[in-house]
Each structure stands twice: as C-alpha cells, then as structure tokens.
Amino acid sequence: MDAVLRHRMRWSESTAPQAEGNTTGRSAAAAADPVLRAQALTLEYRTPDRVVRATHEVDFSVQEGDRFVLLGPSGCGKSTLLKAVAGFVQPAAGRILLDGKQVERPGADRVVVFQEFDQLWPWLTVRQNIAFPLRQARGLSRKEAAQRAEHYLDKVGLARFADAHPHTLSGGMKQRVAIARALAMRPRILLMDEPFAALDALTRRRMQQELLELWEDAPFTLLFVTHSIEEALLVGNRILLLSPHPGRVRAELNSPRAGLHARDNPAADAEFQAQARRIHRLLFDEDEPGSAPAAHEEKR
Ligand SMILES: Nc1ncnc2c1ncn2[C@@H]1O[C@H](COP(=O)(O)OP(=O)(O)OP(=O)(O)O)[C@@H](O)[C@H]1O
Numbered sequence: 001m002d003a004v005l006r007h008r009m010r011w012s013e014s015t016a017p018q019a020e021g022n023t024t025g026r027s028a029a030a031a032a033d034p035v036l037r038a039q040a041l042t043l044e045y046r047t048p049d050r051v052v053r054a055t056h057e058v059d060f061s062v063q064e065g066d067r068f069v070l071l072g073p074s075g076c077g078k079s080t081l082l083k084a085v086a087g088f089v090q091p092a093a094g095r096i097l098l099d100g101k102q103v104e105r106p107g108a109d110r111v112v113v114f115q116e117f118d119q120l121w122p123w124l125t126v127r128q129n130i131a132f133p134l135r136q137a138r139g140l141s142r143k144e145a146a147q148r149a150e151h152y153l154d155k156v157g158l159a160r161f162a163d164a165h166p167h168t169l170s171g172g173m174k175q176r177v178a179i180a181r182a183l184a185m186r187p188r189i190l191l192m193d194e195p196f197a198a199l200d201a202l203t204r205r206r207m208q209q210e211l212l213e214l215w216e217d218a219p220f221t222l223l224f225v226t227h228s229i230e231e232a233l234l235v236g237n238r239i240l241l242l243s244p245h246p247g248r249v250r251a252e253l254n255s256p257r258a259g260l261h262a263r264d265n266p267a268a269d270a271e272f273q274a275q276a277r278r279i280h281r282l283l284f285d286e287d288e289p290g291s292a293p294a295a296h297e298e299k300r
C-alpha cells in the first residue's frame, strides 16, 4: 500500500515532463536512489566480419514502483537493452547499476518474461513450472514453493489449472503462468519483452489490464519493452522513447494515465490521445504543430 501511495504522489507531482536527472518538483520518494540505472550504455553485437551497434550512449533511471517502458521502432535495441539489464549481454561501453551495484551476470533479482508462449517447461505442470525456480534459485522448501505458486496462480486467475501441463493452455494462459512465475520470484525488477505481442487484440487488452491490477494489488518495479505507443501509455508511468537503429534516447515522458480506469474518463482519454499523438511526432521526427518540441523534454 505504501508503495502505491508513494507512486501516486510521485505521479501527481511529475505530470509535467522532465528530463532525466532533473528532480525539481519530484517527491522525496522519487528522488531516492533508483533501483536501476543505465549510464551511457552502448551495446554491440560482434560477428566475425562486423560490429552491429544496437544502442548508443543510452541513459535512464528506474525508480522503485515504476512501470518504466522502453518504446521505439523495430531494431532500435529495446530487446538488447533488456538483455543487458538481465545480464545476458555485456556493455561495449557504459554501465548498468542495480541498487548501485554493477550488473555483470544474470541473477534471480531480475526475471524476464518474453513474447514467446514456449517459455514454460513442457514436461512440468503449471504449479511445478512456478515452484521449480523458487526451490532452485530462492531456496524455498517444497511446501513453501508450492504454496507460493498457488498464491500467484490464484492472482492470475489460474488456480484451477495448477495440475495442467502447458500444452493444454491457450497462449494468454501460458503468458499468465509466465507472469505468475516471474512475480513469485519477487525479483528486484521484472523485465518484460513484448509479453503480449503474440496475443489477439482482445486478449492483449485484457492482459494489459490484468498486469496493472497485479501492480495495484502489490506494486513491483517493471521494465517493459514495446513498440506500441498505445500499450506504452496504458502500461507505463514513465516512457523512454528511442530513435531508430542504433537506439538513442529521443525523449523521456510521463504517461497521462491517472489510474486503471483513466480511459473511462473522457478528459483523461483526451489527454491519452494527445500524448499518443505527441509520441508519434517525437518518434517520427515531426514538429509539434505551431510550436517547437518542448526543449526540456528532448534528450538530444
Ligand atoms: N544476435 C545478434 N547478432 C547480431 N546482431 C543482432 C543480434 N540481435 C540483434 N541484433 C541487431 O541489433 C539491433 C537491435 O536489435 P533488437 O532485437 O534489440 O531490436 P528491438 O528494438 O528489440 O526490435 P524489435 O522491435 O523488432 O524486437 C538490430 O539491428 C538487430 O539486427
């Protein structure tokens, strides 16, 4: 509950977009040390004949309880950024700090949910899929792991399917299990790479809503990758816009969503649409009609 209040305080006090590092007008909680910090992060892939630069000197900070979204066109390095935070890709330059400590390898404090439906172990039941990493990585007893698995399965509405095997579930159900498994680990930061992109439009919308409800129920810190402007605005409270390949920070914005039901509110909806148009202009390098883009919002 504290985290929800803290988050709401921060939201209400930072509705005007601010460049990163500018804490003026932010609450004391928001000015606290970030959970995650990327500093001048350049990421590259080295193949025998060439070097592919995926991101160039990217900076951002994720505060506790943020739903921080990386948004940009295909190939701008979003997945690579997430993999670097997860510890799968080492920076060519710059660094990543988790609670002030440099990320050097994967760890149970960062759990990733991917887009693919096949991220569950097919030979284990749904309950076992969640309990197994709890025993391995978190050292829980068999009983504790099963209890925690059931708690999180209940949270995603799949308690009845605890003994089912993944191949008997729909894509949406599999993603719910993957989310339950990730949350059950209680990571310091939950990493999601387009987790709903392979779902049909209705299921995708429902899953976005469910993710927000899970967050409202027990706030966690989220780093979420998408190339959908609408999804970024629905899911995120902070949005980092990345330019096309290689990804550089284009701008950092707040989402105008005041809560789960903002879209029921016509005024909030108008603000939502306005912010979506603004992001579109920023991503596609178009000028704001009648005015230059807000200088304090631009990173470069
Ligand atoms: N294993 C790899 N080896 C070489 N180049 C790679 C590798 N993985 C990604 N790249 C390149 O790095 C760049 C960034 O890729 P990345 O997958 O991070 O983009 P993305 O923003 O996640 O795109 P999408 O929205 O399509 O998922 C692209 O140019 C891509 O071709």
Ligand SMILES: [Mg+2]
Binding pocket: 078, 079, 080
């Ligand atoms: Mg990707």
